[in-house]
Amino acid sequence: MTGPDAGDDPVEIDCRELPCPRPVIELARALPSVAVGGLLAVVARDPAARHDVPAWCRMRGQEYVGEEAADDGAPRYVVRRLS
Amino acid sequence: MTGYLDTASAEPLHPAAREALLAALERGYADPRRLHHPGRDARLLLENARAVVAECLGVRSDEVGFTASGTDAVHRGLLGLVSARRSRGDGVVHTAVEHSSVLHAVGWRPSPAHVAVGVDRDGRVDPEEVAAAARNPGVVAVAVQAANQEVGTLQPVDDLDLPDDLPLFVDAAAAVGRVPLPRRWSALAASAHKWGGPPGVGVLAVRRSARWTTPFPGDDGLDQPGGFADVPGALAAAAALQAVLADREETAARQHRLVERVRAAAAALPDTEVVGHPVERLPHLVTFSCLYVGGDELVAGLDRRGFAVASGSACTASSLEPSHVLAAMGALTHGNVRVSLRRDTTEDEVDAFCSALVECVTEIRAGAGL
Numbered sequence: 001m002t003g004p005d006a007g008d009d010p011v012e013i014d015c016r017e018l019p020c021p022r023p024v025i026e027l028a029r030a031l032p033s034v035a036v037g038g039l040l041a042v043v044a045r046d047p048a049a050r051h052d053v054p055a056w057c058r059m060r061g062q063e064y065v066g067e068e069a070a071d072d073g074a075p076r077y078v079v080r081r082l083s
Numbered sequence: 084m085t086g087y088l089d090t091a092s093a094e095p096l097h098p099a100a101r102e103a104l105l106a107a108l109e110r111g112y113a114d115p116r117r118l119h120h121p122g123r124d125a126r127l128l129l130e131n132a133r134a135v136v137a138e139c140l141g142v143r144s145d146e147v148g149f150t151a152s153g154t155d156a157v158h159r160g161l162l163g164l165v166s167a168r169r170s171r172g173d174g175v176v177h178t179a180v181e182h183s184s185v186l187h188a189v190g191w192r193p194s195p196a197h198v199a200v201g202v203d204r205d206g207r208v209d210p211e212e213v214a215a216a217a218r219n220p221g222v223v224a225v226a227v228q229a230a231n232q233e234v235g236t237l238q239p240v241d242d243l244d245l246p247d248d249l250p251l252f253v254d255a256a257a258a259v260g261r262v263p264l265p266r267r268w269s270a271l272a273a274s275a276h277k278w279g280g281p282p283g284v285g286v287l288a289v290r291r292s293a294r295w296t297t298p299f300p301g302d303d304g305l306d307q308p309g310g311f312a313d314v315p316g317a318l319a320a321a322a323a324l325q326a327v328l329a330d331r332e333e334t335a336a337r338q339h340r341l342v343e344r345v346r347a348a349a350a351a352l353p354d355t356e357v358v359g360h361p362v363e364r365l366p367h368l369v370t371f372s373c374l375y376v377g378g379d380e381l382v383a384g385l386d387r388r389g390f391a392v393a394s395g396s397a398c399t400a401s402s403l404e405p406s407h408v409l410a411a412m413g414a415l416t417h418g419n420v421r422v423s424l425r426r427d428t429t430e431d432e433v434d435a436f437c438s439a440l441v442e443c444v445t446e447i448r449a450g451a452g453l
Contacts, residue, residue: 020396021374021417024417025375028374028375047397047404047405048416051409051410051413051414051415052405055372060354
């Protein structure tokens with residue numbers, strides 16, 4: 001489906017050092033700062049984020065775009081605000 | 084015992100087991116292989132235990148043995164089926180939501196022919212997908228649990244259409260004493276402390292028609308797999324199983340209704356999802372996940388309010404990895420709680436738990452500023 005591209009730079013939140021469930025809490029807090037249709041990226045090393053960011057999107061009616069790697073190699077999970 | 088809601092980890096000792104255990108500790112100390120009187124006494128108790136468990140499982144006495152634990156029974160059962168087919172390959176097809184003891188047994192001998200079959204959102208495996216994977220070259224055994232230990236979903240084991248010569252291993256630890264068991268299997272494992280027997284007693288059943296050889300040092304029999312039998316433990320396990328099965332349907336119906344109340348209370352919480360199949364499930368168990376809440380905080384908060392529950396969240400695991408079951412289902416892994424009822428859990432206790440849960444989740448979310 002759609003992936004983040006150069007013209008569509010996501011807002012990034014750094015949750016590298018935060019334990020579960022903090023990355024998802026920060027994601028929920030940051031979402032209102034993104035325009036509907038815009039992208040938000042969570043960088044998190046916590047292994048639960050890989051499952052919980054997509055689950056959060058499903059439960060909250062947002063779109064999970066996919067996982068990529070941040071510049072330092074940390075997993076980065078991209079979300080599109082739908083509402 | 085009020086407030087203890089973690090019987091899926093360990094059921095308190097059943098009164099029938101306590102009685103049998105105390106009597107057998109006096110009488111069953113000798114080596115059942117000896118021909119002297121105390122030895123023959125111990126042999127009698129052991130054979131009695133095998134006969135009772137065999138009847139409960141619908142098999143013959145010589146198809147049942149007692150092991151050191153449920154994990155030990157799983158390892159011996161599954162690896163024994165694989166060992167007997169060594170010349171044809173080493174691959175095992177299994178569901179992605181098997182108990183860790185099954186996954187560890189599979190991983191013990193890595194093979195390119197191993198296949199983990201995924202599950203749907205309810206944690207149920209598709210029997211056709213398992214059957215298709217089972218036809219891959221190099222596959223010598225299939226492992227499908229009777230019921231899932233974390234979310235309670237029953238697996239469609241009897242719907243599996245496997246090649247005639249391919250053995251099926253069933254981990255029935257979560258299901259024995261709770262629901263009718265699958266009928267079609269080659270080897271089956273269970274664990275006594277999950278039904279109110281003593282800890283340290285596993286049950287391994289292997290059908291005579293199945294090809295099975297011990298995967299560990301020792302004889303190829305089920306008489307005393309793993310060494311000197313715990314005769315009192317085996318007898319107590321058998322007594323508990325018999326007692327539990329005598330009123331299984333009545334207990335299950337009551338627990339099913341009580342679990343329905345917990346499911347409704349959890350589903351009514353904002354941003355909370357109940358996981359596991361709503362109908363095809365174990366009667367006594369329910370699992371749910373709450374957004375923005377740490378599983379460890381939830382377990383601690385409920386413990387302070389007098390309720391003991393388990394959690395599949397990463398922060399409650401020694402590995403720091405979230406539950407592989409929740410992950411395979413695509414369920415939320417944080418804020419996870421598994422509630423499993425005792426046989427004597429009351430409606431009042433369940434209602435008090437539901438109030439404590441609402442209080443606890445609300446408090447933790449407020450603390451996080453949500």
